[in-house]
Amino acid sequence: MTQVGNDINSLESLQFEFAEIEAATNRFAADNRIGKGGFGEVYKGILLDGQEIAVKRLTSSSGQGAVEFKNEVHVIAKLQHRNLVRLLGFCLEDEEKILIFEYVPNKSLDYFLFDPQKRKLLSWSQRQKIIKGVARGILYLHEDSRLKIIHRDLKPSDVLLDGNMNPKISDFGMARIVSVDQIEENTCTIVGTYGYISP
Structure with a gap:
């Protein structure tokens, strides 16, 4: 950390x-x-x-x-x-x-993805909107914010959905701040959730 x-x-x-x-x-x-x-x-x-x-x-x-x-x-x-x-x-x-x-009222993305009934509530256009929003948030963290931040544990339960089903990335407890000009990062410690850890 x-x-x-x-x-x-x-x-x-x-x-x-x-x-x-x-x-x-x-x-x-x-x-x-x-x-x-x-x-x-x-x-x-x-x-x-x-x-x-x-x-x-x-x-x-x-x-x-x-x-x-x-x-x-x-x-x-x-x-x-x-x-x-x-x-x-x-x-x-x-x-x-x-x-x-x-407060973000529609819970997290995993609530919809992993429930067979709730999954049906997500139209393809909503899914595309969620993907684009998550990508915008990650781009901001990596390139556009005052701090260059690597989340290190992004998974569906960390993507909250507001009243209009707009995604909001949460849970920065394992985030790492890296220097603005840094393009690589090495770590000796594996962090994150299995199934979602970067290769």
Whole structure:
């Protein structure tokens, strides 16, 4: 995992209080849980102003430590693209490590691809639109953003679909920042999800 130079304190304007997040998710109620991943659980929440949010609550045993958490916050906070999920803030209190994102209502691409009934809901034009959007997001990460970023774990569950079925790439916990002029990257550690790891 690449160390980032900026300390998380430089992102104070994005910091939420734990009590605010706890209230928004109704104390992380089970009926607000919308997903579960390797690093923790994701909940739907509603802030006091009525804004819907997605809350990624990392478990202490998740394997994502402070370095990975800081990396994800630092990376996502700098990214602005219509095909990337938008970070609204974070919470780092006691043992709690929480990321707050825009809420994307249509779940993830895997929800549609791997369910025989839901798969039928995706027309060929929608599939093409999703593919183009993911490609635009990756092009932005690799070529057009202020930071050159390699996602390193892109899979259907990391492609969220908004109300108009526009794709938004998410989950930058394993992302690596590389220098702008770098065209190759070597690593000694294999990361990612089997079946989706680059050759």
